[in-house]
Amino acid sequence: MSTPISSNSQISQKETTSATKNKGGLEGIVAATTAISKVEGEIGRLIYRGYNIHDLARTTIFEEIVHLLWFGHLPNKRELEQLQERFATERTIPENVMVTLRSLPASTEPMDALRTAVSAWGAVAIQGKPTIDQAIALTARFPLFLAAFDRLRRGLEPLESKPELGHAANYLYLLTGEIPSEEHVKGLNAYLVLLADHGMNASTFTARIVASTESDISSSIVAAIGALKGPLHGGAPSKVQDMLREIGTLEKADAWIREAVSTGKKLMGFGHRVYKTTDPRAEELREMARLADANGFVFTRGVEELAIAILEELKPGRRLYTNVEYYSAALMASVGLKGDLFTPTFAVSRVAGWSAHVLEQINNNRLIRPEAEYTGPTDLAFKPLNER
Missing domain, CATH: 1.10.580.10 (Citrate Synthase, domain 1)
Structure with missing residues (x-):
């Protein structure tokens, strides 16, 4: 077999430390270079x-x-x-x-x-x-x-x-x-x-x-x-199944989704940290789920369409669309996997x-060692144990 291909550059120290403050989660911070995969969230x-x-x-x-x-x-x-x-x-x-x-x-x-x-x-x-x-x-x-x-x-x-x-x-x-x-x-x-x-x-x-x-x-x-x-x-694909079971029927879906969104309950399988449109993986899984279970797909697809519309109505501008978890649940259930095997099967792929x-x-290694912004006190007076 061929020799593995590596990324030809490692991000510089100047680049890794140029953005010293961040709103949390390292969002927007480039921590490495890679030639393996590219996620383009704006266009899906x-x-x-x-x-x-x-x-x-x-x-x-x-x-x-x-x-x-x-x-x-x-x-x-x-x-x-x-x-x-x-x-x-x-x-x-x-x-x-x-x-x-x-x-x-x-x-x-x-x-x-x-x-x-x-x-x-x-x-x-x-x-x-x-x-x-x-x-x-x-x-x-x-x-x-x-x-x-x-x-x-x-x-x-x-x-x-x-x-x-x-x-x-x-x-x-x-x-x-x-x-x-x-x-x-x-x-x-x-x-x-x-x-x-x-x-x-x-x-x-x-x-x-x-x-x-x-x-x-x-x-x-x-x-x-x-x-x-x-x-x-x-760790959430099986929770999509739980949500769909709780909704029950397509006739109940509109009211259920509206109440969930209005009370701050998370809709499982919707929204993504990167994608601002439908997750491209969800698009492929949607078609696979349709082929695997045509009857069940009518309900699943109906809930998806309602949820996207209601999310846009109640959370305008948030751009919350279907992510990979939504149809992963349907597809993996269709091939006979139990719910608690969904995430481990994700790992079977992601390894x-x-x-x-x-x-x-x-x-092309360099130790990954980011900085942290300290927000605690700096001038406390020390007291020995018997004086505290």
């Missing part, structure tokens, strides 16, 4: 290594996207076969990780189980500087760790992977024990392609910070999983981007 466009996400979502499988993110170009047939062979070879769970997974209570959140499994695997499998081989090994195992835990918590034994199945199909097989339908594989593949990377989001930034300290790839990915778990980042960013960071 997402680019992977120069390719528009709409073209990739409709025509590629996840393994092609992984190759693109890691090596800088889409694979030819032989390169794709080589990567698929490597994935198949890496589809094993070491004994220490299986022991760890078996020890977890059935009530453990799958994101916590995934984080724990990656940490346990890294403790015995990772040494030295992050490499492309380590990235392959990690990405190949994410579905195995999740599926093994899910089966164990249901009182079932984990299954052996089928080397003839692709990444998405093998994941579904390991969860269910049945060869998935072509329709389900296509839907999950599209989801994995769409979520593989997304600029300098919170979890990717976290992974790059850890990598910048010259820590190992497992530590970087464990930290990224922790960031993705948060409901303000990746490709995380690892690509880790490799890019270390190839």
